[in-house]
Amino acid sequence: MTIRARILSFLLPTLIGFVSLIFLFFYFNWYQEIITSFRSHLKSIVVSGALSLDASDVAWFHQHQHDPHLQQHKTFQNFNRNLYRIKEKLPLTNIYIVRLLTAQKDTLLFPHNFPAILDRKVYLLHSTAPLSFNSYDSPKRYSPFMGADKIPDNEKIVYETKKPLVTSIYTNKDSKRKLLTGYAPIFNERGDVVALFAADLNIGQIDQKLQNAILIILLSAFVTIIFVIVSVYYIANKISQPVNKLKNVALSIASGKYGEKIDVQGPQEITELAHTLNTMSECLHEQVRRMEEDSAYRERMHGEYECSQLLQHQMMQKVIDHIHHPNYKMKMLKVSTATFPYGLYLHQNKDGFTFSENKEKGFQGIYQLLKNPEHTNASHLNFSIEEHFTFSTSGMPLPQIWSVAHKRMKDPSEKLENGDLVFLFNSGFEKCFIKKNEISTWFTNTLKHFSLEEHDLILSMLYNQLNFLAKKHPHDHDLVILAIILKST
Numbered sequence: 001m002t003i004r005a006r007i008l009s010f011l012l013p014t015l016i017g018f019v020s021l022i023f024l025f026f027y028f029n030w031y032q033e034i035i036t037s038f039r040s041h042l043k044s045i046v047v048s049g050a051l052s053l054d055a056s057d058v059a060w061f062h063q064h065q066h067d068p069h070l071q072q073h074k075t076f077q078n079f080n081r082n083l084y085r086i087k088e089k090l091p092l093t094n095i096y097i098v099r100l101l102t103a104q105k106d107t108l109l110f111p112h113n114f115p116a117i118l119d120r121k122v123y124l125l126h127s128t129a130p131l132s133f134n135s136y137d138s139p140k141r142y143s144p145f146m147g148a149d150k151i152p153d154n155e156k157i158v159y160e161t162k163k164p165l166v167t168s169i170y171t172n173k174d175s176k177r178k179l180l181t182g183y184a185p186i187f188n189e190r191g192d193v194v195a196l197f198a199a200d201l202n203i204g205q206i207d208q209k210l211q212n213a214i215l216i217i218l219l220s221a222f223v224t225i226i227f228v229i230v231s232v233y234y235i236a237n238k239i240s241q242p243v244n245k246l247k248n249v250a251l252s253i254a255s256g257k258y259g260e261k262i263d264v265q266g267p268q269e270i271t272e273l274a275h276t277l278n279t280m281s282e283c284l285h286e287q288v289r290r291m292e293e294d295s296a297y298r299e300r301m302h303g304e305y306e307c308s309q310l311l312q313h314q315m316m317q318k319v320i321d322h323i324h325h326p327n328y329k330m331k332m333l334k335v336s337t338a339t340f341p342y343g344l345y346l347h348q349n350k351d352g353f354t355f356s357e358n359k360e361k362g363f364q365g366i367y368q369l370l371k372n373p374e375h376t377n378a379s380h381l382n383f384s385i386e387e388h389f390t391f392s393t394s395g396m397p398l399p400q401i402w403s404v405a406h407k408r409m410k411d412p413s414e415k416l417e418n419g420d421l422v423f424l425f426n427s428g429f430e431k432c433f434i435k436k437n438e439i440s441t442w443f444t445n446t447l448k449h450f451s452l453e454e455h456d457l458i459l460s461m462l463y464n465q466l467n468f469l470a471k472k473h474p475h476d477h478d479l480v481i482l483a484i485i486l487k488s489t
Contacts, residue, residue, distance in 0.1 A: 086209055316344055358377060
């Protein structure tokens with residue numbers, strides 16, 4: 001499976017599932033929140049409308065509802081215009097003022113020759129277009145009897161409790177629309193309910209707002225998914241193209257085309273891998289070039305190298321193996337990096353040791369040093385270790401002393417303590433550093449973390465650092481450190 005396919009197969013289902021959860025959450029949560037909000041606003045509207053009217057207004061409308069010139073009356077025009085403005089400014093379908101009539105309580109409202117009608121409601125004022133009566137079903141709606149509706153239970157409840165009420169969602173029989181209706185009582189001076197201020201809210205407006213919100217969510221989710229797909233495709237290409245290029249170059253190297261360079265642009269890890277392959281290719285090219293040189297020359301070189309290694313073993317490691325002193329022991333750390341090393345020689349005498357290095361490299365220099373240790377072409381370091389460390393040098397680097405107890409480098413004149421480490425080294429090691437004080441820093445950076453460990457572990461870590469130093473500063477010297485470990489004061 002490609003990188004693009006892996007990323008998309010992981011991200012897309014997760015993103016789609018997350019968007020679906022968000023969609024469902026907002027759909028159910030927003031719907032209830034919107035309904036609750038509209039109910040609260042509707043209740044505030046009808047209460048405010050009821051407070052703006054008093055019993056005298058209701059009495060006036062009830063008195064003049066049979067007047068054929070009601071629409072031309074200034075009072076009617078003002079009320080009608082105000083209701084229309086309220087309806088236009090607010091998301092309302094209808095605003096109206098109704099009065100409930102009951103035969104038992106107010107029989108004088110009915111003609112004496114009219115049969116008793118128990119419950120009726122009469123529309124006293126209805127929001128319509130300003131100064132237009134044509135939007136009413138019929139002028140009969142202003143009659144207290146003809147065209148009046150039967151009183152619903154909700155309106156009776158408002159009359160009885162004298163508290164505003166917002167109905168639950170219902171479907172209008174005539175318009176087939178889902179509505180919410182709010183009622184608020186209008187009181188007279190005695191505190192009796194004389195009429196209701198009512199307003200209808202079309203739930204279709206709420207559904208439309210919810211659909212608009214859902215559409216915005218879906219569009220946002222779709223744009224997000226498209227953006228993620230494009231981004232993943234772009235990022236995957238930025239990764240896969242360099243990887244494919246690395247693969248092709250690796251196959252070329254495997255087929256024998258050594259030394260081929262790779263130049264790729266991409267993330268840091270990819271560029272580092274390209275640099276590593278370049279290094280490997282160069283090394284292989286160099287190795288093959290060396291192998292293709294004259295076989296006789298290679299054999300001669302190998303013979304001299306083997307002889308040099310054998311002589312060095314006799315002149316250094318063999319001497320160290322035969323040192324048995326009650327107060328210290330000696331270890332050698334060596335990293336061979338030179339084809340023709342500079343000769344080193346360790347010679348034991350009655351006062352201590354002499355550590356020598358020939359200035360002429362190769363087998364000939366090693367042989368001269370073995371034949372004549374006092375050869376004038378060599379550098380020497382004479383040292384002895386008793387209570388203090390004493391030495392004299394002619395051309396060799398100065399020794400370094402590490403105090404285990406105090407975790408610092410010591411001056412050679414200070415008294416030695418149990419566990420102290422004395423380090424001697426050749427000029428090849430010294431040439432890895434630009435300044436002399438950097439040698440002390442190099443030892444300190446390693447020993448301060450491991451000086452309390454076993455000596456074998458300390459020397460093992462020091463040897464690892466020596467290998468790293470040899471790779472960092474390649475030259476034609478072997479790197480040699482003689483570690484002298486004090487066993488008693």
